[in-house]
Amino acid sequence: MQHPLTATEPWARLAALAARPDAGAIRRRLLEDPNRFARLSRTGAGLLLDLSRTALDDTTLEALLALAEAARVTEKLAAMARGEIVNTTERRAALHMALRAPRDAGFRADTGNGWEDASAIVHAELGRMRQFVAEVHEGRARGATGAPFASVLNLGIGGSDLGPAMVTEALAALPARLDARFVSNVDGHALAPVLASLDPARTLVLVASKTFTTQETMANAKVVRSWLVSALGEGAVAAQVVALSSNARAVAEFGVLPERTFGFRDWVGGRFSLWGPIGLAIALARGWEAFASLLAGAHAMDRHMLTAPAAENLPLLLALAHTWHATFRGHAAYACLPYDQRLARLPAWLQQLEMESNGKRVDVTGQPVPFPTAPVVFGEPGTNAQHSFMQLLHQGTQVIPADIIIVARPDHALAENHRILLAHALAQAAALALGRSAAEQEGAMLASGMDAAEARRLSPHRHFPGDRPSIGIVLPRLEPVSLGALLALYEHKVAAQAALWGINAFDQWGVELGKTLAAGTLPALKTGETGALDPATGGLVRALCRMGA
Numbered sequence: 437m438q439h440p441l442t443a444t445e446p447w448a449r450l451a452a453l454a455a456r457p458d459a460g461a462i463r464r465r466l467l468e469d470p471n472r473f474a475r476l477s478r479t480g481a482g483l484l485l486d487l488s489r490t491a492l493d494d495t496t497l498e499a500l501l502a503l504a505e506a507a508r509v510t511e512k513l514a515a516m517a518r519g520e521i522v523n524t525t526e527r528r529a530a531l532h533m534a535l536r537a538p539r540d541a542g543f544r545a546d547t548g549n550g551w552e553d554a555s556a557i558v559h560a561e562l563g564r565m566r567q568f569v570a571e572v573h574e575g576r577a578r579g580a581t582g583a584p585f586a587s588v589l590n591l592g593i594g595g596s597d598l599g600p601a602m603v604t605e606a607l608a609a610l611p612a613r614l615d616a617r618f619v620s621n622v623d624g625h626a627l628a629p630v631l632a633s634l635d636p637a638r639t640l641v642l643v644a645s646k647t648f649t650t651q652e653t654m655a656n657a658k659v660v661r662s663w664l665v666s667a668l669g670e671g672a673v674a675a676q677v678v679a680l681s682s683n684a685r686a687v688a689e690f691g692v693l694p695e696r697t698f699g700f701r702d703w704v705g706g707r708f709s710l711w712g713p714i715g716l717a718i719a720l721a722r723g724w725e726a727f728a729s730l731l732a733g734a735h736a737m738d739r740h741m742l743t744a745p746a747a748e749n750l751p752l753l754l755a756l757a758h759t760w761h762a763t764f765r766g767h768a769a770y771a772c773l774p775y776d777q778r779l780a781r782l783p784a785w786l787q788q789l790e791m792e793s794n795g796k797r798v799d800v801t802g803q804p805v806p807f808p809t810a811p812v813v814f815g816e817p818g819t820n821a822q823h824s825f826m827q828l829l830h831q832g833t834q835v836i837p838a839d840i841i842i843v844a845r846p847d848h849a850l851a852e853n854h855r856i857l858l859a860h861a862l863a864q865a866a867a868l869a870l871g872r873s874a875a876e877q878e879g880a881m882l883a884s885g886m887d888a889a890e891a892r893r894l895s896p897h898r899h900f901p902g903d904r905p906s907i908g909i910v911l912p913r914l915e916p917v918s919l920g921a922l923l924a925l926y927e928h929k930v931a932a933q934a935a936l937w938g939i940n941a942f943d944q945w946g947v948e949l950g951k952t953l954a955a956g957t958l959p960a961l962k963t964g965e966t967g968a969l970d971p972a973t974g975g976l977v978r979a980l981c982r983m984g985a
């Protein structure tokens with residue numbers, strides 16, 4: 437039986453377009469059309485999206501938009517905004533948009549057991565967060581000894597770490613209100629040096645865990661709790677530990693006071709949670725105004741996504757360009773290249789967003805999908821990436837598209853550094869798209885005085901095939917409002933692709949098996965008793981024990 441998406445007319449059209457010999461031709465399209473940049477770039481919510489260095493043309497774009505219509509992408513995104521149960525396996529809404537909308541936005545969530553006023557719930561908690569942040573900044577909330585807080589330590593992993601850590605680093609140009617540290621890994625090599633560098637009397641601890649059961653976070657929380665208690669006494673837990681969670685009961689059992697607990701509902705997915713209580717570290721470290729502007733920027737992108745016509749809609753266009761690459765052209769990976777050092781953790785955040793959301797092999801009905809879904813995402817800031825993996829993007833055997841993120845204005849005074857940075861970002865995009873033929877390359881070598889035989893010998897090695905796609909995303913400046921818009925752009929891009937492919941972007945069953953097996957392996961590491969393990973795991977446990985594990 438044919439899959440409903442592949443049975444549509446636009447799918448057939450796109451499959452035919454993708455099979456044309458010139459389906460991947462970028463250089464020719466770029467050189468033939470002087471208006472290509474103007475025709476294939478769009479603005480929305482303060483960002484510029486440039487698709488001119490892909491092989492998309494009017495015909496392909498039209499077919500992709502028709503496919504989105506056939507898959508009812510816009511309706512599905514609207515259903516998400518209406519708070520309907522779009523996460524069908526867990527029977528939950530996905531209402532992260534409510535976290536960043538004004539109080540009167542009127543978001544409501546289907547709980548499976550009636551509807552609740554999501555906007556009211558969000559704003560009640562946001563008000564408490566704001567008050568708490570003010571108390572900390574103004575020195576009214578203090579540690580157990582009466583000392584004001586100097587540091588905030590966020591203990592969380594996955595969505596309870598990547599978002600707040602990435603945003604806090606990205607907004608480093610703002611004055612630091614508190615010194616912020618993030619520990620995610622259960623590896624003691626992460627936590628031990630951080631604790632050694634902090635003063636327990638002046639450290640506010642955030643235990644960030646939606647479920648409050650994640651083993652790594654709870655193990656680290658127990659260590660930090662003992663660290664506080666042994667330095668300051670039992671009273672330090674109430675004074676200095678804050679919980680960010682949707683599991684109020686587990687939080688209470690851990691001993692955190694209700695007034696130090698900031699909650700959210702299960703209609704906020706972990707990887708979409710930085711906009712609410714999980715983002716408290718951002719507000720504590722960079723100020724409430726910054727956090728509020730971040731939310732406003734994301735909300736502006738939400739409005740754009742919900743109201744802009746399809747052909748002008750940035751998240752939808754980005755989703756369609758990525759789908760053309762991943763699904764129709766079979767490019768199994770893409771690179772995220774932020775040309776701003778402050779966005780160094782953006783690729784890590786994007787990896788969870790993209791790969792945990794859309795790394796799925798069955799559709800919402802449980803049927804296998806007969807086409808590629810989410811590609812592998814990897815990345816590093818430019819220009820560093822140029823000196824490590826860009827070689828493969830320019831000359832490797834596979835085509836790997838890149839998203840090149842550019843910030844027009846810096847927040848430092850080193851103007852020449854910034855111009856060099858921008859020149860490299862633009863040059864990478866040009867080199868990927870245009871390449872350099874063997875003949876052009878050989879000509880350049882001859883012109884430089886190289887002898888003809890040597891030029892011929894080197895020319896295949898120095899040939900750049902070109903026709904390698906990149907997508908430009910430009911922020912006027914990296915500030916809370918533009919960062920909010922950028923992150924929401926990617927969130928909606930991911931949701932739009934899931935809607936198009938017919939998969940569920942909001943569950944993550946694939947992470948469960950490893951957790952279950954780890955629970956069975958832990959006792960064997962303690963006792964050396966490996967009888968219940970598979971032979972390979974058992975053999976490795978015995979080898980580790982012999983080595984002193």
Ligand SMILES: O=P(O)(O)OC[C@H]1O[C@H](O)[C@H](O)[C@@H](O)[C@@H]1O
Pocket residue numbers: 593594595596644645646647648649650653706707792944947
């Ligand atoms: O916030 P928590 O409940 O501790 O979850 C932390 C993370 O771990 C889980 O295994 C999921 O894969 C992630 O989606 C989640 O963000």
